[in-house]
Amino acid sequence: xxxxxxxxxxxxxxxxxxxxxxxxxxxxxxxxxxxxxxxxxxxxxxxxxxxxxxxxxxxxxxxxxxxxxxxxxxxxxxxxxxxxxxxxxxxxxxxxxxxxxxxxxxxxxxxxxxxxxxxxxxxxxxxxxxxxxxxxxxxxxxxxxxxxxxxxxxxxxxxxxxxxxxxxxxxxxxxxxxxxxxxxxxxxxxxxxxxxxxxxxxxxxxxxxxxxxxxxxxxxxxxxxxxxxxxxxxxxxxxxxxxxxxxxxxxxxxxxxxxxxxxxxxxxxxxxxxxxxxxxxxxxxxxxxxxxxxxxxxxxxxxxxxxxxxxxxxxxx
Amino acid sequence: xxxxxxxxxxxxxxxxxxxxxxxxxxxxxxxxxxxxxxxxxxxxxxxxxxxxxxxxxxxxxxxxxxxxxxxxxxxxxxxxxxxxxxxxxxxxxxxxxxxxxxxxxxxxxxxxxxxxxxxxxxxxxxxxxxxxxxxxxxxxxxxxxxxxxxxxxxxxxxxxxxxxxxxxxxxxxxxxxxxxxxxxxxxxxxxxxxxxxxxxxxxxxxxxxxxxxxxxxxxxxxxxxxxxxxxxxxxxxxxxxxxxxxxxxxxxxxxxxxxxxxxxxxxxxxxxxxxxxxxxxxxxxxxxxxxxxxxxxxxxxxxx
Numbered sequence: 139x140x141x142x143x144x145x146x147x148x149x150x151x152x153x154x155x156x157x158x159x160x161x162x163x164x165x166x167x168x169x170x171x172x173x174x175x176x177x178x179x180x181x182x183x184x185x186x187x188x189x190x191x192x193x194x195x196x197x198x199x200x201x202x203x204x205x206x207x208x209x210x211x212x213x214x215x216x217x218x219x220x221x222x223x224x225x226x227x228x229x230x231x232x233x234x235x236x237x238x239x240x241x242x243x244x245x246x247x248x249x250x251x252x253x254x255x256x257x258x259x260x261x262x263x264x265x266x267x268x269x270x271x272x273x274x275x276x277x278x279x280x281x282x283x284x285x286x287x288x289x290x291x292x293x294x295x296x297x298x299x300x301x302x303x304x305x306x307x308x309x310x311x312x313x314x315x316x317x318x319x320x321x322x323x324x325x326x327x328x329x330x331x332x333x334x335x336x337x338x339x340x341x342x343x344x345x346x347x348x349x350x351x352x353x354x355x356x357x358x359x360x361x362x363x364x365x366x367x368x369x370x371x372x373x374x375x376x377x378x379x380x381x382x383x384x385x386x387x388x389x390x391x392x393x394x395x396x397x398x399x400x401x402x403x404x405x406x407x408x409x410x411x412x413x414x415x416x417x418x419x420x421x422x423x424x425x426x427x428x429x430x431x432x433x434x435x436x437x438x439x440x441x442x443x444x445x446x447x448x449x450x451x452x453x454x455x
Numbered sequence: 456x457x458x459x460x461x462x463x464x465x466x467x468x469x470x471x472x473x474x475x476x477x478x479x480x481x482x483x484x485x486x487x488x489x490x491x492x493x494x495x496x497x498x499x500x501x502x503x504x505x506x507x508x509x510x511x512x513x514x515x516x517x518x519x520x521x522x523x524x525x526x527x528x529x530x531x532x533x534x535x536x537x538x539x540x541x542x543x544x545x546x547x548x549x550x551x552x553x554x555x556x557x558x559x560x561x562x563x564x565x566x567x568x569x570x571x572x573x574x575x576x577x578x579x580x581x582x583x584x585x586x587x588x589x590x591x592x593x594x595x596x597x598x599x600x601x602x603x604x605x606x607x608x609x610x611x612x613x614x615x616x617x618x619x620x621x622x623x624x625x626x627x628x629x630x631x632x633x634x635x636x637x638x639x640x641x642x643x644x645x646x647x648x649x650x651x652x653x654x655x656x657x658x659x660x661x662x663x664x665x666x667x668x669x670x671x672x673x674x675x676x677x678x679x680x681x682x683x684x685x686x687x688x689x690x691x692x693x694x695x696x697x698x699x700x701x702x703x704x705x706x707x708x709x710x711x712x713x714x715x716x717x718x719x720x721x722x723x724x725x726x727x728x729x730x731x732x733x734x735x736x737x738x739x740x741x742x743x744x745x746x747x748x749x750x751x752x753x754x755x756x757x758x759x
Contacts, residue, residue, distance in 0.1 A: 173562050175489070175569070228746045233705070235487035238565045239697050240746070242489070243739035246694055254732040370573060373566070415585065422577040429570030433563055434554055 162344030176245025182364035184346025185353035188214030218346025264360025380439025467719025472674035476667025482706030498672025505532035544668030704755020
């Protein structure tokens with residue numbers, strides 16, 4: 139029983155952290171129509187940023203500034219935002235798919251640098267030696283995890299409320315206007331480039347925040363955590379939930395994460411031993427099928443975006 | 456130094472072949488196809504299957520040609536693989552991309568191409584296993600062309616370079632001298648006007664996929680000949696191919712060829728300065744530099 143509870147706590151924590159990242163992605167893709175092909179780079183920037191800023195000093199690499207934890211978490215999000223600023227400045231004024239290529243490249247490069255730059259990121263063995271905030275005060279592991287889940291849930295709700303208010307505001311209307319018809323938006327005196335960049339950076343900061351929480355939860359991050367797999371998973375979560383719908387994004391995250399863990403578990407449990415090494419392969423095929431299948435048959439997702447009509451066209455008599 | 460240059464030229468030829476198809480698709484269908492590099496894998500693996508088939512039916516074909524590790528069977532297989540890959544490209548378009556294109560969302564196509572790449576790569580892994588394979592297990596010794604500076608070249612490498620250049624020449628001829636080529640360029644310039652002039656749009660699109668698939672298959676076989684064949688060829692080559700396309704400018708076949716050589720050579724040269732672990736990141740550095748200096752590529756038109 140305790141095992142089940144602690145597993146549920148673990149599952150919900152990871153799913154909630156990923157949900158925050160998917161909400162950030164939704165701001166980029168769902169609301170603004172920006173394709174981020176390297177979500178994992180911004181997630182990783184947050185993760186590495188948080189651990190480097192908040193960790194204890196280490197002999198063999200830089201970082202370990204022992205910053206007050208919330209500051210370290212914000213620092214991680216800012217690191218992700220800075221990365222987004224650089225990529226966005228270079229590509230957002232070009233053909234729309236340049237952003238996809240550039241972000242994809244950033245993700246490959248980010249993983250590559252983290253794997254090789256020993257002195258900066260700890261290389262392939264990752265960043266260790268991070269003490270989770272307040273861990274010394276709570277001596278029971280499960281209690282700590284429950285408390286951590288509470289913090290994550292509060293942050294998830296805050297992100298949700300923030301984004302809901304944002305997309306309902308005139309600013310959100312502007313984002314949709316640019317997504318639907320850039321020329322029309324420009325004719326009304328709006329600057330699509332600037333607003334796209336702002337939305338891209340904001341979304342990346344939120345993804346970075348999720349990365350920071352993820353690394354804090356494990357008190358560890360390594361290049362294995364920033365593989366392209368994560369990008370595909372987050373994408374599948376968003377497309378299943380429904381791009382443009384924040385509630386859908388959260389539900390999609392929980393559904394896909396449950397499906398992912400369940401499929402991994404059942405493949406390792408029931409598949410013949412000689413097929414066991416193909417567990418990952420089969421899971422990837424499933425993720426690919428989910429993405430392509432959703433795009434073909436239900437591109438709006440399970441929970442489609444609700445159109446916000448500011449003023450109905452008909453005159454009231 | 457000179458060795459890196461020689462190796463870079465070879466890699467460049469392979470990347471060029473991949474980039475030509477990608478640049479044509481990106482220009483005509485206006486989306487970044489992340490599954491294009493998987494066509495190289497399809498080509499490499501289907502050649503492996505045909506090779507086993509031909510060598511089995513006619514053992515005489517399995518003899519090596521001169522100093523190469525290539526056999527007649529493999530050459531024959533390469534042509535069959537080119538056909539098979541062109542056909543696969545058309546089928547993928549019919550079943551996935553065309554249906555999304557008809558809904559009229561370009562970015563969804565980019566998104567779908569990620570999914571398609573994931574499916575192809577892992578299905579290949581499931582069928583052929585995750586281990587690397589080779590066309591021939593014989594060891595071919597490199598010939599020392601000069602000892603100071605040291606330059607070692609395998610006969611296969613010379614063959615691959617020549618074959619790649621020949622394929623590019625044939626393509627150049629088709630594009631510039633035949634009605635087919637005119638139709639292709641007309642559609643790329645202005646699809647509606649081309650249709651009014653009696654060009655079947657759907658045929659031209661299929662043609663682009665066939666050409667792209669055939670070139671990719673050749674590139675895949677050449678890559679397999681010089682390295683080894685494994686399911687992650689696509690994953691490893693997708694970024695260099697994109698870099699070559701962007702360097703050359705989207706839509707420019709000549710640019711893609713030049714871009715391929717630039718990417719191949721600079722990636723090999725960069726390893727003289729950087730530790731080899733960083734090699735996957737080099738194509739992206741090239742993309743970054745280019746976006747800073749000349750965002751539309753060397754031969755690209757300004758487009759929005």
